[in-house]
Amino acid sequence: MLLQFEAPPLPHYLVSGPAVMQAGRKHPSRRAFGVFDLLVVKDGCLYIGEEERQYEVVSGHALILRPDCSHYATLPCGQDVDYYWLHFQTTGHWEAMDRKACPPPWSVWPDKPAEAQMRTQTGDAPRTICAAPTFPIQIAQFTSLLQPRKLYERLDQLGELEQRNHLGSERWQQQLLFQEVLQLLAASLEAPPPSASALCAEAAAAYIREHYRDGFTAQQMGESLRFHPVYIARCMQSHLGCSPSDYLLRFRIEQAKLLLLQSDLPISRIAEEVGFNQPAYFTASFTRLEGLSPRSFRRRFLHR
Numbered sequence: 001m002l003l004q005f006e007a008p009p010l011p012h013y014l015v016s017g018p019a020v021m022q023a024g025r026k027h028p029s030r031r032a033f034g035v036f037d038l039l040v041v042k043d044g045c046l047y048i049g050e051e052e053r054q055y056e057v058v059s060g061h062a063l064i065l066r067p068d069c070s071h072y073a074t075l076p077c078g079q080d081v082d083y084y085w086l087h088f089q090t091t092g093h094w095e096a097m098d099r100k101a102c103p104p105p106w107s108v109w110p111d112k113p114a115e116a117q118m119r120t121q122t123g124d125a126p127r128t129i130c131a132a133p134t135f136p137i138q139i140a141q142f143t144s145l146l147q148p149r150k151l152y153e154r155l156d157q158l159g160e161l162e163q164r165n166h167l168g169s170e171r172w173q174q175q176l177l178f179q180e181v182l183q184l185l186a187a188s189l190e191a192p193p194p195s196a197s198a199l200c201a202e203a204a205a206a207y208i209r210e211h212y213r214d215g216f217t218a219q220q221m222g223e224s225l226r227f228h229p230v231y232i233a234r235c236m237q238s239h240l241g242c243s244p245s246d247y248l249l250r251f252r253i254e255q256a257k258l259l260l261l262q263s264d265l266p267i268s269r270i271a272e273e274v275g276f277n278q279p280a281y282f283t284a285s286f287t288r289l290e291g292l293s294p295r296s297f298r299r300r301f302l303h304r
Contacts, residue, residue, distance in 0.1 A: 001098065001142070002139070002140060004094065004136050004137065005092060005137040005139075007134060009091050010092075011089065012089060013086070013175050015162065016087065018084055018159055020080055021083065023077050024076050026047075027073045029072035032067070032069070033067055034067050036088050037085065039085055040062045040084040042084065043082040050071040050072075051071075059148075084152070088178065139185045145188050158177050158181075161174050197234075197239065201232075202239075205247060208221075218245075250289070253290065256274045256294065260298040261301055267295060270294070
């Protein structure tokens with residue numbers, strides 16, 4: 001099973017610590033615990049079940065118990081078990097899925113940034129602005145650690161900071177260390193290499209982003225990438241969900257939105273800067289995709 005978190009927002013650290021489970025003891029059974037419970041075994045073995053799945057978490061392995069499931073001990077410990085526990089949560093979307101059915105992270109290509117709300121200090125109503133596109137964080141629910149010693153070091157550091165977590169600076173440091181913990185867990189996930197069609201779609205997207213100001217054609221892009229234009233279009237539709245022309249148009253509009261917010265250039269000049277030959281076509285395309293004209297979009301954020 002894989003756990004996939006949509007970020008931003010990033011999953012956040014709550015509390016952690018080292019622990020020793022004595023021989024003959026069992027991990028506590030809990031129902032809908034409400035937080036993610038990361039268990040990392042340093043020595044020994046924990047026998048844990050979650051719903052219908054059962055795990056033997058041995059040295060150098062990690063298991064994440066879900067907040068929405070019941071978990072229980074399947075057997076008592078045969079020896080003293082040296083392990084770490086860590087609770088974390090996310091306010092963003094997450095889901096558990098079968099690894100075989102989960103799209104690899106390199107295949108996710110958001111074509112439009114998420115929208116965020118910004119509230120002015122004057123008490124005006126919130127206004128929608130462009131925000132960073134979301135991206136997936138994929139972690140195996142049960143995994144053999146790629147760098148166990150490094151993960152143990154980070155967990156030890158988190159535990160040491162618990163004594164001073166009443167200080168804002170220490171809690172900030174804990175969040176930074178926790179992001180490293182997530183990276184180490186994600187690195188243990190053996191992702192299959194991208195397919196030839198995914199690599200083609202990636203190369204085409206990179207080409208469009210580099211040449212979006214130019215008046216290139218599908219034929220020129222095909223010659224540069226050494227793929228037939230029809231094959232490129234098929235790969236982009238399959239992996240990005242859009243044609244090359246749709247991807248180009250969306251990317252140009254997103255660059256135009258940045259210029260509208262960050263400069264005082266005339267609309268006609270912005271259209272030219274992002275690759276439109278005709279300002280009227282730029283305005284029509286912008287209005288169709290964003291639901292308001294470039295001028296209205298800029299006016300929403302002008303100081304009044």
